[in-house]
Amino acid sequence: MTTQRVTVLGAGGWGTALALCAHRTGCQVTLWARRPEAAQELQQQRENRAYLPGVALPASLKVTSDLAGSLQADLLLVVLPSLGVPEMLTLLPPDRPLVLCAKGLAPGGEPLSELAARTHSHLAVLSGPNLAGEIAQGLPAATVVASRDPHLAQAAQQALMSASLRIYTSSDVLGVELGGVLKNVIALAAGMVDGLQLGDNAKAALLTRGLAEMRRYLSANGAQEATLYGLSGLGDLIATASSPQSRNRAAGEALAQGRPLPGKVVEGLRTAALLDQWAQQTGQPMPIAHAVTQVAQGTWSPHEGLRWLMERGAKSELE
Numbered sequence: 001m002t003t004q005r006v007t008v009l010g011a012g013g014w015g016t017a018l019a020l021c022a023h024r025t026g027c028q029v030t031l032w033a034r035r036p037e038a039a040q041e042l043q044q045q046r047e048n049r050a051y052l053p054g055v056a057l058p059a060s061l062k063v064t065s066d067l068a069g070s071l072q073a074d075l076l077l078v079v080l081p082s083l084g085v086p087e088m089l090t091l092l093p094p095d096r097p098l099v100l101c102a103k104g105l106a107p108g109g110e111p112l113s114e115l116a117a118r119t120h121s122h123l124a125v126l127s128g129p130n131l132a133g134e135i136a137q138g139l140p141a142a143t144v145v146a147s148r149d150p151h152l153a154q155a156a157q158q159a160l161m162s163a164s165l166r167i168y169t170s171s172d173v174l175g176v177e178l179g180g181v182l183k184n185v186i187a188l189a190a191g192m193v194d195g196l197q198l199g200d201n202a203k204a205a206l207l208t209r210g211l212a213e214m215r216r217y218l219s220a221n222g223a224q225e226a227t228l229y230g231l232s233g234l235g236d237l238i239a240t241a242s243s244p245q246s247r248n249r250a251a252g253e254a255l256a257q258g259r260p261l262p263g264k265v266v267e268g269l270r271t272a273a274l275l276d277q278w279a280q281q282t283g284q285p286m287p288i289a290h291a292v293t294q295v296a297q298g299t300w301s302p303h304e305g306l307r308w309l310m311e312r313g314a315k316s317e318l319e
């Protein structure tokens with residue numbers, strides 16, 4: 001197999017971890033950072049102190065802020081927060097293979113893979129239970145790359161799969177993408193359960209009903225239900241809703257305890273509001289997204305959100 005050239009666009013925690021994954025498999029890796037000062041710091045310090053402290057970057061991993069010079073690659077991994085992806089797409093050649101790695105929706109609520117498909121012809125998404133710090137340290141993990149083009153999914157699999165990271169392929173692009181997007185909302189709510197010390201039964205009930213809410217949205221949008229119960233759905237829900245490392249879970253805990261949010265990327269906050277809007281437009285029930293939105297916007301206290309969720313009308317489980 002010829003060595004693949006992989007460029008990772010976005011030098012945050014997840015971009016840096018994925019660059020290390022591709023480096024471990026022997027790819028020629030370029031890590032692109034938006035700010036020249038950030039690229040220079042990473043290049044010199046050989047550590048991403050802002051986003052992934054304590055993990056050494058190998059000398060042969062190239063870091064740059066030169067976007068044009070980074071695009072001659074076999075695979076471009078787009079690893080920005082979701083709000084930055086639409087603009088980045090306008091700068092990327094339409095025929096270059098892209099792997100979208102963000103876990104959020106476009107500003108209007110559209111899945112990023114659908115937005116990208118309007119301009120780009122070779123697309124994959126990568127999503128799974130992948131807390132960046134653990135992946136960077138080489139702790140064992142698994143994830144999914146989905147593409148309608150099996151050759152592209154296999155190319156991404158070869159570029160990233162190592163003894164510490166199993167990569168599964170899928171053709172359900174929307175299902176894999178949406179699992180990672182929606183679990184952030186449930187992780188925010190799980191953080192609120194933790195912050196209010198509501199107990200283990202409450203957490204189990206929330207995660208299970210959260211999965212039902214995710215299923216409703218995935219099915220209505222044409223994703224495969226089986227994908228929801230895979231790594232990118234249930235798997236990532238378990239990791240994010242239970243981990244002290246998750247920013248979404250931590251933000252929920254802070255909201256519940258009346259503490260300020262820590263100023264990190266919390267994708268679930270915007271996603272909750274978009275899901276709540278979608279629920280109002282379609283009449284589909286998304287009660288957890290609604291409660292999270294009301295609490296995050298300060299309209300309800302966390303206890304009011306809890307009471308509203310518990311006192312809704314009686315239902316059958318499979319409704």
Ligand SMILES: NC(=O)C1=CN([C@@H]2O[C@H](COP(=O)(O)OP(=O)(O)OC[C@H]3O[C@@H](n4cnc5c(N)ncnc54)[C@H](O)[C@@H]3O)[C@@H](O)[C@H]2O)C=CC1
Pocket residue numbers: 010011012013014015034051079080081082083084085088101102103104130131132133264265267
């Ligand atoms: N950190 C994690 O464990 C995981 C994160 N993700 C997802 O990956 C995406 C990126 O997250 P992280 O790397 O964790 O974020 P981060 O907050 O660690 O880093 C974000 C990076 O993107 C840069 N950036 C922000 N806006 C940009 C723009 N418009 N253009 C260029 N660069 C820009 C920032 O300067 C920073 O370097 C998010 O959607 C997140 O949900 C997915 C899996 C795991």
Ligand SMILES: O=C(CO)COP(=O)(O)O
Pocket residue numbers: 103128129130131132184187236239240245246247248249265266267
């Ligand atoms: O998606 C993640 C792990 O799979 C990271 O979650 P947070 O964005 O909540 O830190």
